[in-house]
Amino acid sequence: MTKSLARSLSKSHVGAGFLVGFFLVLLAYFTVSEQFAIRALNLFSQRSTEHEVVSTPSAKDVEQGRGAEKSNQLVELKPICDTSNPDFCDITGDTRILGSNSTVFYVPPPKITNPEPQEWKTRVRTHKHLKLIEFVTIKSLRGPSEAPPCTVRHDVPAVVFELSVQIGNIWHDFNNVIIPLYLTSRRFNGEVQFLITNLKPWFLKKYSVILKKLSRHRDFGILPNLPPKGYTMLDFRLFIREAYSLPKDVPISYRDKPEKKPRLMLINRGETRRLLNIEEVVKSAEELGFEVVVVEPKRDLNVTEIAKVVDSFDALMGVHGAG
The missing domain is CATH 3.40.50 (Rossmann fold)
Incomplete structure (x- = not known):
């Protein structure tokens, strides 16, 4: 059989492909247009609004916030993006996304000094030096007055990524999309919003089982010392077996x-x-x-x-x- x-x-x-290998983990407010909004629970619906993610502060964060108020000291803003190898940006706080021009805005809190705005342009992990590859712009602003207004708010983290025009076969789909997405979003245990800059319905349909397993809202090697939380190839293998309900080895x-x-x-x-x-x-x-x-x-x-x-x-x- x-x-x-x-x-x-x-x-x-089978067409060749690759993924834009940067991921923005957004743990706060964000705005997004219909080009960005992709819910893994409803993989084929697009939103026409801009979105903002809200991250509920933990008890530790509240305690630290009170301590900062008491000390009344300004804290210097740390770099948001690391473009030394793959482009990776990690933002926590007032973050807003404008999908019409693929721009992410970060508004630092009052206690953080940011005399000059900062800007990063992120591209595909494997071809980030090619000018023909589209990029997403990340801007750190001086204050809320410079940011676009929010229309919709969410209380879950978000991962922003791009599907390249060259994806199409299983090797590149997994090596350039699925594995990096797993490494970035698995830690959230399904409580994460996927935002795709260029929607490709056929890809979402093809890998709907994996995407729904990663999010409840809509050389293959993995080095344990590089990915977040130290996930290994064995962890990914077990995750795939569980997603596709494969029998025990x-x-x-x-x-x-x-x-x-x-x-x-x-x-x-x-x-x-x-x-x-x-x-x-x-x-x-x-x-x-x-x-x-x-x-x-x-x-x-x-x-x-x-x-x-x-x-x-x-x-x-x-x-x-x-x-």
Whole structure:
């Protein structure tokens, strides 16, 4: 049945893709237009209003706030964005988003000194030095009078990200979108709002299972010392298995069952990066003791369905590359 299902996947070129790898975690007020507002609970509805996120202060924050009032001392504003590697901005406070021109405004509290406004322009993580890539502007203002008025307020954090025109195959979708989004938003345990600068309904539909798992409101490696909260590849793997309701792993000893062969999924792309000697590759793998199934994925494949197919294999093989 697995072979039949895998072979039924039609031949089609899978477009290359990449994600704008910056994420803005907004834990306060924000405004957003219809170009930004994407709720993971209703992945295909767009809002025509601007949004503002409100973050309820914790008891610790209130206590610190009272202490600042007592001391009556001004605090210097720290940098909001880090553009040394991937562009990443983390804002807590009065934050407002204007979707019409992809601009994020931060209004510092009265006790923070900000004599001169600051500005950052963030681009795609992997191609941020290319001028043709669109960017989001982050501005730190002097005070509320310089910020656009809020029309709608939310009391959950928000993550702002962009879907590039080049996304389209599972490798790039996961490596450039899903994994970075998981690393940024998993800590909120579903209480987070996703804001996408360029809505692509087909992507939201394709990965609706994962997006709804991450948000209740609408080289694959992960280094534990880099992502927030120290998430690992194992954590992401368990998250995906839970999202797609995959059965629990059951180790198989092929020494104890020599008649059972390890299964190899051979991914053969439709046009570019296609294996011209596919028959020889299959024969060589079979001589090594594998049960080989050739799969030719298509862009609009059902990820829930293919996830179950992939889970039934012991190894994957294919040619990686854009184009």
